[in-house]
Amino acid sequence: MLYNTLGKTGLEVSRLGFGTMRLPTKGSNENIDETEASAMLAYGIENGINIIDTAYPYHSKELDGNGNSEKFVGKFLKENDLRDEILLQTKSPSWLMEKRTDFDYYLDIQLEKLQTDYIDIYLLHSLTVPDWTKVNDLGVLDFLDDCLSSGKVRHVGFSSHIEVDYLIEILDEYPKWEVALTQMNYLDEYYQSGVMGLNYLKEVNVGSMIMEPLRGGRLVNNIPQDVQQLWDMAEVKRTPVEWAFQYLWNRDDVDCVLSGMTSMEQVKQNIEIASREDIISDYDQEIIREVARSYRTRLGNNCTRCGYCMPCPHGVDIINCLTEYNIAHMMDDPKASAMQYFTLMDDDSRADSCVQCGECIPFCTQMLDIPEELVKVHEYFGSEFDHF
Ligand code: SF4
Ligand code: SF4
Missing domain, CATH: 3.20.20.100 (NADP-dependent oxidoreductase domain)
Structure with missing residues (x-):
């Protein structure tokens, strides 16, 4: 040492x-x-x-x-x-x-x-x-x-x-x-x-x-x-x-x-x-x-999965929404991440369940505008029918 x-x-x-x-x-x-x-x-x-x-x-x-x-x-x-x-x-x-x-x-x-x-x-x-x-x-x-x-x-x-x-x-x-x-x-x-x-x-x-x-x-x-x-x-x-x-x-x-x-x-x-x-x-x-x-050209967002923003009072799984979005960008494989996103996460915990209340924003260690990031996640993955 x-x-x-x-x-x-x-x-x-x-x-x-x-x-x-x-x-x-x-x-x-x-x-x-x-x-x-x-x-x-x-x-x-x-x-x-x-x-x-x-x-x-x-x-x-x-x-x-x-x-x-x-x-x-x-x-x-x-x-x-x-x-x-x-x-x-x-x-x-x-x-x-x-x-x-x-x-x-x-x-x-x-x-x-x-x-x-x-x-x-x-x-x-x-x-x-x-x-x-x-x-x-x-x-x-x-x-x-x-x-x-x-x-x-x-x-x-x-x-x-x-x-x-x-x-x-x-x-x-x-x-x-x-x-x-x-x-x-x-x-x-x-x-x-x-x-x-x-x-x-x-x-x-x-x-x-x-x-x-x-x-x-x-x-x-x-x-x-x-x-x-x-x-x-x-x-x-x-x-x-x-x-x-x-x-x-x-x-x-x-x-x-x-x-x-x-x-x-x-x-x-x-x-x-x-x-x-x-x-x-x-x-x-x-x-x-x-x-x-x-790497910088690939990142979807700067989430480090620290978890300080959780739990969301409306049940959104912020960490995994942002992570799947990031992995999709870094690996350039949206389909594989969409599979994870739609199969491993409940309907209620996906990005479109965010009501944009903003309560999570002050807790983000990476100063992310979390609701805005979740809109991007939802737009990126679209609805389940776009992928399956
Ligand atoms: S802005 Fe969205 S993710 Fe953040 S606490 Fe409100 S509902 Fe949950
Ligand atoms: S606090 Fe910010 S960086 Fe940490 S998990 Fe939540 S969104 Fe990601």
Whole structure:
């Protein structure tokens, strides 16, 4: 495993962090397969991963509910006597805060779930511009000051999908930020805070963590033929997963890449890649840019399947509507996607069930106009009779 210094925290972190939002499950999202997940975490730690990332809602029944990921991680660390060996990162559910005391209330619940009396890195989770305004007005910075002086939290930061101007505004507001978690992969250099955000984090020496390194799996699954042809032209042959990770680890403004791993196979594969120095040549960097250009021309929309917009109060399966539309574009095979769209999704969950109420829009981490995207989906797939 290779390690980086996490900005001004001074912590040496493995450049691959273990994300625990997609642990293996049995039957439902809240039911973690603890035997398999424990084996994965144990293997990861034995092979050099020293940071575990979790959050209040991961592996809950409802997306913003009280999830089981923190409980599982706490139990695993306790049973294996690993708490002090590992950097534990979790996140405050900013969207649930209504008054100043709520911050302490949720932190105490999290400490109990994690079976610890301190958190190494505590992030305000998925800050949107309205959430930041709200928590700032409620006194979140005073709360963070208290956490740091009491020792309940050792380093503070935030995760966000916002644009670079807002990222800088938040960073400039509080000199004690030490970590920021933003989205980056070779398709997203100029999306959300992108490379400009990473440059600024480096300038102010705030530790830079990355989410969505594989863009919801899009960069590694169903590789289009013309993309594969580009990869085949590279000086060094790499798998799609290697390209995605090594692109990030070749940047000097990326300290740690979080990967939400679902299987032991992924853990082993990612660790093997993270343990190997692989300098990408200028020629191969140009191949990456060509691949990004090729993908960009194909995307139907920028949905990453994060699920924050769900559930729709009118029953629309937003994620799968947008995904089938995207796959149809990327694979250039509308018929195959239409088959999935009409056979795997109920009448009531398809795009034409959207009543355009707009309630989902503020929750979209990718700032999509979801109802407008759903109109496109419906127009694209048409009625069932157009295809069968
Ligand atoms: S705009 Fe459409 S998808 Fe969004 S919440 Fe309303 S009905 Fe659901
Ligand atoms: S529409 Fe937006 S919030 Fe919903 S899954 Fe896609 S990216 Fe996430």
